[in-house]
Amino acid sequence: MTRTLDSYPQEVRDVVARTREVVSTLHAELPRWGLVVWTAGNVSQRVVVDPAGPGEDDLFVIKPSGVTYDELTPGSMVVCDLDGNLVDGTRAPSSDTAAHAYVYRHMPEVGGVVHTHSTYATAWAARAEPVPCVLTMMADEFGGDVPVGPFALIGDDSIGRGIVETLLDSRSPAVLMRNHGPFTIGKDATAAVKAAVMVEEVARTVHISLQLGTPLPIGQADIDSLYARYQNVYGRTPAATDEPATSPVTPTEQESTR
Numbered sequence: 444m445t446r447t448l449d450s451y452p453q454e455v456r457d458v459v460a461r462t463r464e465v466v467s468t469l470h471a472e473l474p475r476w477g478l479v480v481w482t483a484g485n486v487s488q489r490v491v492v493d494p495a496g497p498g499e500d501d502l503f504v505i506k507p508s509g510v511t512y513d514e515l516t517p518g519s520m521v522v523c524d525l526d527g528n529l530v531d532g533t534r535a536p537s538s539d540t541a542a543h544a545y546v547y548r549h550m551p552e553v554g555g556v557v558h559t560h561s562t563y564a565t566a567w568a569a570r571a572e573p574v575p576c577v578l579t580m581m582a583d584e585f586g587g588d589v590p591v592g593p594f595a596l597i598g599d600d601s602i603g604r605g606i607v608e609t610l611l612d613s614r615s616p617a618v619l620m621r622n623h624g625p626f627t628i629g630k631d632a633t634a635a636v637k638a639a640v641m642v643e644e645v646a647r648t649v650h651i652s653l654q655l656g657t658p659l660p661i662g663q664a665d666i667d668s669l670y671a672r673y674q675n676v677y678g679r680t681p682a683a684t685d686e687p688a689t690s691p692v693t694p695t696e697q698e699s700t701r
């Protein structure tokens with residue numbers, strides 16, 4: 444039987460409350476950056492339950508299903524376990540909950556997941572074509588091409604499985620699920636939202652470049668060097684945070700396990 448939130452320790456309930464605020468606030472970034480229409484798109488963040496680190500007993504906070512962005516509040520966010528069961532909330536969880544849960548179950552280093560149908564990234568997904576790494580910012584952020592995942596129908600684990608199998612094979616925090624759209628991951632939900640914004644931006648820029656001619660590839664050694672510099676010097680040093688329990692894995696560990 445699924446546990447209710449009341450049965451979790453106070454420290455976990457406190458992290459859930461803060462995570463509800465974070466996830467609710469981050470949903471406003473999706474329309475702000477033009478990534479969603481109507482109620483499509485969702486953000487989630489893991490809540491680590493065991494002080495020893497992420498595991499199968501973790502929870503995550505995600506958007507409720509079918510609620511418009513203007514109506515989202517911390518209190519309307521729902522809490523699920525990693526099997527996708529509702530643990531707390533007054534509404535049904537997002538219809539993409541099973542995919543988010545699958546990612547958290549199989550990628551313990553992931554603390555945040557975002558899904559949108561943003562226009563340009565989804566246009567590449569419709570053609571099942573990876574976005575080629577032809578921009579230094581792509582080398583920085585994605586470490587190479589943005590890969591395409593398999594066609595998968597909603598309703599079982601196939602979307603989650605396709606996301607995980609594709610991302611484990613890549614340095615990219617974004618995957619374009621074929622005929623569907625982008626899913627992005629990060630050490631927390633903020634990082635996953637950033638990846639969702641960035642994947643749309645590079646999909647748009649490379650699309651425009653293709654209209655003008657042939658974008659020039661970047662050599663693999665240069666991609667590797669850009670990626671290493673950006674990830675180690677700039678980006679992923681553990682930020683000072685008041686929520687250490689939600690992102691206990693350091694960036695270095697994250698890279699080495701992916």
Ligand SMILES: [Zn+2]
Pocket residue numbers: 558559560623624
């Ligand atoms: Zn979708």
